[in-house]
Amino acid sequence: MNPRQRRGIVFMVLSVIVAIAVFVILTNYVQAVSSQVGPSTTVYRAVAPIEAYDPLGTGNLEPYEVPQRWTSESAQLQLSELEGRRVGFPVEAGTVVTRDMLVPPSDLSPTEREIAINVDAVTGVAGRVRTGDRVDLYSVFADVPGLPAQVRVLVRDVRIVSIGGVQTVVESSEEGVSEADVIPVTLALEPDESLAVTYANAFAEEVRLVALPTDTDLDRSEDIEQFDAGNLGGTAIPEGLEGLPDLEGLIP
Template identity: 65%
Template sequence: MNPRQRRGVLFLLAAGALALAVFFAVNRYVAQVDSQVGPKITVYRVSKPITAYSPLGADNLEAIEVPKRWAAPTAVGDLKELEGRRVGFPLSSGTVVTSDMLIPPTDLSPTEREIAINVDSVTGVAGRIRPGDRVDVVAVFAEVPGLPKQVRELVQNVRIVSIGGSQTVSDDKGNDNDVIPVTLALEPKDMLAVTYASAFAQEVRLVALPGDVGANRSQDVQDYDAGDLGGKAIPEEAK
């Protein structure tokens, strides 16, 4: 082997040794990064803005991989758990969906029905109620033709299914009002009464109850009008 060939062999050996050194260095760096970042998991984020109560699905969600240590403990990683579920407030594009954002699935009995009514910070007991709590529903009738101006208890011991986020709605006069949708579980006859009051009463209020909801309430007053104040409850004339 002549000197030129020996130099070629040495260059090849040096190049091979350098390639191995680079490989091990890169491998060590990747291992170090993996040890710092940790394993990755799949989560779902909003791919386009979603309005409140819109169903979730493949058309408005996208899967992404993030380091497990950086993901929220409540992040949802299975699309089947999100299909058809809803959130009670708007979500902007890029928001990662977590289980605590989702409206709980229905647990209605065979005789119960769900309806949602709008309340505000006052008529909704100023944020003192939570899903699963029990409330009474009362209505103030003041402008309904044929009915006396009165406050009437519509239904007792109603279970709250869910409470949505604050929304702004416009009334008949064009005024913007902040409201909070509250979903109630009601028997059919009570559902009709609350729906009627929500449409025609001047005001519908939720009344929070004490912890002992099984107490005897037979002495509760069911309605109240001018007659209870010593006056005379005069029905409104039909228009």
């Protein structure tokens, strides 16, 4: 074997050794990365801003691969679990939708109806109620023709279905246009109760949630249903009858 052949064999051996070394280094690197990242999973994120209570679906969600170890279990959802569901607050583009963001699905009985009203930090009991709690609804009537200024119990023992996030709404009045922060609250009501709450929400000066004790067997038969000037020793005069003489017999 001449010197040129020996040099060729040496170069071949060195090439094989270098190739094996590179393979080992790359294998160790891949294993190290895999050990840190782990398997990936699919989550769904908003492709554009989503308004509160807009239905979710392929039009506003896209799949996105992320390392499983770096995402929460509540984010690992199938598209079938998101189709048609809603989020109770605005969502920015790129936000991953998780299970705890979704408005709970309806669990109404055959006789119940869902109705939503807007409350604020005061009329909504300052955030002291949660989904599943039961409340009374009080209404304050002050400017409805034919009704005395009074506070009235609209409905008792109403179940809260869901509570949305804070939203800003535009309100118009004689003083001009203003903005207010409101919180949508969805209630489960019987049909007649739904009408009463809808009427009060449209015409009453204020509708309040009133939190209840956790004791569902509490005797509330002595609770009064309404309160007006008569309860304070005055006269409850219906709207439009102020100043008329001889009101006796006109006021029930």
